[in-house]
Amino acid sequence: MLAYRGGDAGAFDRLYARHRARLFRFVLRSIKVRAAAEELYQEIWMRVIEARGSYKPTARFTTWLYTIAHNRVVDHWRRGGLSLVSLDDHEVPASSPDPAQHAEAREALARFAAALERLPPAQREAFLLHEEAGLTVSEIAAATASNEEAAKSRLRYAMAKLKAALDDD
Amino acid sequence: MTDERDPKLSRRYRELGAEEPSRELDQGILAAAHRAADKAHAPLVTPAGRHRWYFAFGAAAILVLAVAVTVQVERQQPDPEAIPASPAPVRSDREEGFSYQQEQQEDRKRAEVRKQLERPKALSEVAPTPAQEAPRAPSRDAANRVEVEPKPAPAPEKREQSAAAPAPQAAPSPEVMASAARLSPERLLERIAELRKEGRHDEADKALAEFRQRYPDYRISDEMLQKVERRK
Numbered sequence: 001m002l003a004y005r006g007g008d009a010g011a012f013d014r015l016y017a018r019h020r021a022r023l024f025r026f027v028l029r030s031i032k033v034r035a036a037a038e039e040l041y042q043e044i045w046m047r048v049i050e051a052r053g054s055y056k057p058t059a060r061f062t063t064w065l066y067t068i069a070h071n072r073v074v075d076h077w078r079r080g081g082l083s084l085v086s087l088d089d090h091e092v093p094a095s096s097p098d099p100a101q102h103a104e105a106r107e108a109l110a111r112f113a114a115a116l117e118r119l120p121p122a123q124r125e126a127f128l129l130h131e132e133a134g135l136t137v138s139e140i141a142a143a144t145a146s147n148e149e150a151a152k153s154r155l156r157y158a159m160a161k162l163k164a165a166l167d168d169d
Numbered sequence: 170m171t172d173e174r175d176p177k178l179s180r181r182y183r184e185l186g187a188e189e190p191s192r193e194l195d196q197g198i199l200a201a202a203h204r205a206a207d208k209a210h211a212p213l214v215t216p217a218g219r220h221r222w223y224f225a226f227g228a229a230a231i232l233v234l235a236v237a238v239t240v241q242v243e244r245q246q247p248d249p250e251a252i253p254a255s256p257a258p259v260r261s262d263r264e265e266g267f268s269y270q271q272e273q274q275e276d277r278k279r280a281e282v283r284k285q286l287e288r289p290k291a292l293s294e295v296a297p298t299p300a301q302e303a304p305r306a307p308s309r310d311a312a313n314r315v316e317v318e319p320k321p322a323p324a325p326e327k328r329e330q331s332a333a334a335p336a337p338q339a340a341p342s343p344e345v346m347a348s349a350a351r352l353s354p355e356r357l358l359e360r361i362a363e364l365r366k367e368g369r370h371d372e373a374d375k376a377l378a379e380f381r382q383r384y385p386d387y388r389i390s391d392e393m394l395q396k397v398e399r400r401k
């Protein structure tokens with residue numbers, strides 16, 4: 001990011017390639033509608049580009065990036081309802097040729113998705129930041145402007161609920 | 170503890186899908202980033218753009234308001250040249266303690282007297298012309314005048330009716346009587362002298378009598394007295 005701030009456009013290309021998919025999924029699973037997720041995703045990157053001049057390497061770029069993403073998602077939640085992306089349109093990879101097993105896997109995944117969707121927004125965000133963005137508890141706390149205890153608690157509750165959903169399989 | 174991932178949970182989460190942004194989205198963002206890099210530190214999206222619109226609109230609104238207020242103030246200010254023009258004669262009457270209502274009453278009385286005295290005269294002689302009416306323009310007579318002026322030769326009956334109206338249209342010497350109420354004593358005496366000079370002695374006598382009635386304390390100089398009094 002410092003290189004990009006100095007005018008190296010190629011540095012941004014590398015940053016973007018590294019974070020694009022994970023950031024997109026974080027946004028997509030925080031927001032139900034793909035079009036809205038794309039719009040929000042674009043806004044996040046535009047904000048990164050705009051703020052390049054004020055960027056200070058006090059933390060990892062990833063934490064800074066997801067702080068921006070968190071703020072944008074919160075803004076979106078405030079503007080309207082919140083939900084995770086529906087899995088109805090997602091096809092489970094056909095790893096097993098057995099149709100019965102395939103259907104069972106699809107149901108298990110649907111239960112997991114439903115459990116993820118039922119999580120309180122703060123817990124779901126903590127889990128997504130941890131699982132998708134790879135942030136530690138302290139980084140989650142920094143990105144969500146909360147303290148470590150709160151972030152740790154949210155993440156623990158989220159994981160416990162999701163594990164319970166898995167145990168039902 | 171929580172910093173460590175649960176492999177089973179992570180695997181299940183990965184099964185939800187590996188969605189990625191569209192290629193168009195990628196290209197748009199990268200193009201924007203490159204444009205921004207080319208412009209050095211200039212902001213990609215001017216943050217003040219929206220505010221700039223507000224400033225322009227606000228400035229225009231203030232300008233329009235200022236012009237409107239200025240025009241309004243100019244309209245409401247009285248024309249300094251118009252102030253002394255029309256009310257001057259009225260003011261002089263008031264200084265003499267002669268109100269408009271009194272003037273009207275006296276005009277009516279005079280009109281009655283003159284009507285009786287001047288009835289034998291030809292109508293054409295007593296008919297006031299618009300030019301004669303012009304200097305006397307009390308606004309309260311406007312309606313009556315408008316009805317009379319356009320008729321060059323009214324019937325005798327109508328003439329009598331109009332003579333009884335507040336305005337002394339049928340007075341024998343309307344120019345004298347009309348202006349009498351507004352003229353200063355000196356000017357009034359000069360008018361009487363003019364009448365006398367023209368041989369209109371009856372009118373001059375009446376005007377002089379009215380003058381003395383109106384200004385009982387006014388001392389007429391000997392020179393003027395010779396001009397205004399009928400010589401025997």
